[in-house]
Amino acid sequence: MPTYTLIIGNKNYSSWSMRPWLLLRHFEIPFAERVIPLFEPGHDAAIRAVSPSGKVPLLQDGDLQIWDSLAICEYLAERHPGLWPRDPAARAIARSVSAEMHSGFLALRSNFQCNIRRRAPRTPTPEIQADIDRIAQLWTDCRGRFGQGGPFLFGEFSIADAMYAPVCFRFQTYGVQLSGAAGVYLATMLATPALRALADDAAAEPFRIAKYEVD
Ligand SMILES: N[C@@H](CCC(=O)N[C@@H](CS)C(=O)NCC(=O)O)C(=O)O
8 A cells, every 4th residue: 555645736737746656656566546627616725725825736645645746856856766866966967957847947947838639839029038048058967967877967867857747748848948968858758658647547537717718
């Protein structure tokens, strides 16, 4: 029986929820999931009933509740070896790029909504392009400096990749093309079994948030 229950929003739309979900799935850590569909009637009360922040994701481990995607990933990393890079320098940079994702890229996040199953190519504004350029630079740098042991940012899949997975789906949805190492990394991520499993679940979800379906 899994000891963890992960409470998440819609798989198609909830960018924060997918990070710990992908981590658990990729590392085959047993967990139960509960989806609270966002923006359906009563969603706010349903989330507040379980989450002190009024947000998802939230991880339940027995009586313990952990909220916020990065805090959940850190909690899991303390219990399951290998979720962060083993090398201290690589681990420090992995934490830096994860924190940058967690608190940054506002133009991209607020204009290119997470909608995994949608295909709606758009021309980025200069502000969004600046976020895209920084992400491409960051991915290229991580792959060049730390990526020798595998195809992910720090070689093997880590929390840093889970943190950037929503960006990969956003780039796919809005037709953002990347060249060189960043483009190869994007393709690798979208072909990774955990991301494909999430995309399959997202495609099958019945929920539809109208405001995320229009330009
Ligand atoms: N910084 C938080 C953000 C969580 C967040 O904003 N979650 C959204 C879904 S993606 C949410 O719960 N929205 C519901 C609401 O605001 O009513 C994290 O990393 O978990």
